[in-house]
Amino acid sequence: IEVGDRDSIYTRPRHPYTHALLSAVPEVSLTDGQAGGRERIRLAGDVPSPISPPSGCRFRTRCWKAQDKCATEEPPLVRIAGNHEGHLTACHFPEEPTTEAREEDIVLDPALAALEEPGPDAGAQG
Numbered sequence: 575i576e577v578g579d580r581d582s583i584y585t586r587p588r589h590p591y592t593h594a595l596l597s598a599v600p601e602v603s604l605t606d607g608q609a610g611g612r613e614r615i616r617l618a619g620d621v622p623s624p625i626s627p628p629s630g631c632r633f634r635t636r637c638w639k640a641q642d643k644c645a646t647e648e649p650p651l652v653r654i655a656g657n658h659e660g661h662l663t664a665c666h667f668p669e670e671p672t673t674e675a676r677e678e679d680i681v682l683d684p685a686l687a688a689l690e691e692p693g694p695d696a697g698a699q700g
């Protein structure tokens with residue numbers, strides 16, 4: 575349903591199902607230790623049968639954005655307007671990018687962040 579690098583998926587999720595999954599991730603504010611303010615999306619509707627999946631988009635029976643087109647046309651996995659290069663989304667009616675709000679929310683695992691920071695020898699040539 576959605577393919578991309580970690581930063582693009584976490585900061586600019588476009589598929590409704592990705593939004594729902596990320597909304598279930600617990601958040602804690604680093605400044606006050608309280609639970610974060612992201613609104614949890616609770617999916618309603620029927621879980622599709624894997625032996626008889628719905629026509630069109632497989633997520634449409636649980637998607638709050640589904641329209642008629644979603645029942646008749648399977649959305650292609652493509653780069654849609656607003657996606658970073660290499661970020662592909664299969665949705666006819668994707669969510670708006672939420673970069674500004676989400677970038678503030680993302681806290682990388684300190685071990686991963688350390689891997690991404692240039693070390694003291696960065697830029698040095700030997």
Ligand code: SF4
Binds near residue numbers: 668
């Ligand atoms: S294609 Fe339609 S049903 Fe599927 S995720 Fe997008 S809006 Fe929802």
